[in-house]
Amino acid sequence: MNKFQDYAHLIRVAAVFLLGAIAFVAVRAAILPKSFGQYGHFRGDALKEIMSRPLGYAGHQECEGCHPDVLEVKVKGVHAHVNCESCHGPLAKHAEDPTVVKPVLPNVATLCVRCHSENVAKPGGFPQVDQKEHAQGQLCNTCHQPHSPGFDAGGKK
């Protein structure tokens, strides 16, 4: 009888620990997101959420599929490596359904100078102009064809 009382308290402690462990496992299972640990020590669904973000920029390959005529002009000129959406803006929605979203023509008065205004920090060989001195207030596309702006490449209007 005495012997039984000796380890009765140990059983109680063990029971408390066991209950605690069960509670821990149960609570952990309940609150841990299902996809946790799917790809690493993070919630796997987070990747899916980030990947499911809609596109803003369609990518030039998408544009070139429907506008090969522009591409033909562009590849011959100095703007060959300037992608469509650099100037025309994000147009993934237009690429998805061209009938619904119509792109707006870029404003030449502010567009060209974004790259070509004079700045000492620009690399030396990059074509830069002082807009007032160079064009006397005329718009760039009065003389230059934006898709192939160099005169020697037949870009002059």
Added chain:
Amino acid sequence: MSLNRRQILLLLPAAAVAWEFVLAGTPDEAPNYNATAHWWGMLLDITKCIGCGSCVQACANENDVPDGYFRTWVERYHVDDWHIDNPVVDSPDGGKEGFPQSDWKDGKNFFVPKLCNHCVDSPCTQVCPVGATFHTADGVVLIDYNYCLGCRYCIQACPYGCRFFHPTRHTAEKCTLCYHRITKGLTTACCEVCPTGARQLADLKNPNDPIHAFLKTHSVQVLKPHLATGAKMFYNGLDGSVR
């Protein structure tokens, strides 16, 4: 059909394995993207950057970056011969609308585009107390916006200042390397619009990526190499004065 004890013992593990599959449900439709086949970085060519700010605008458009906050931005450096260690740096509105002509005519002037370096040993992921920011198998550092508490530890930990606190979502925020684009085979928004090719997304695990030829023939550096963060944004023509 009658089974003896031996047959039942043999069938039980098979049944257990089958039951596992039943519990797991049908696996997700396998996407074409295999993360372990890629290792993303970027090449930033300072000798080509013209400071037009197209990348900053494109990033804001693509990722809904709030005004006044930046996942990528452009800095203009002015270094004169006598103050190599103390460059004058400006970045009006992150360079989003380009840069006005500088008053500095002497010395050295150049632009430095910056963004998250997607470090291999990133200080920001190490300090997160809840594991809300993590590395993907293809070398991109991302944030689980539903897990983030908004404690801002990571923002302080980033030695490059690439993280910010989202003003309305109240979580940490940073460049995702356009993870929604690169996993679909597209390039990032900033690289898509860069008119001079100063930014080029690079897949270091792709043997045909032009990055390999470039790295072999150019002197390329990462930012703050002494911190050994394993940064994967490679700068060509990086001046020693750049912080």
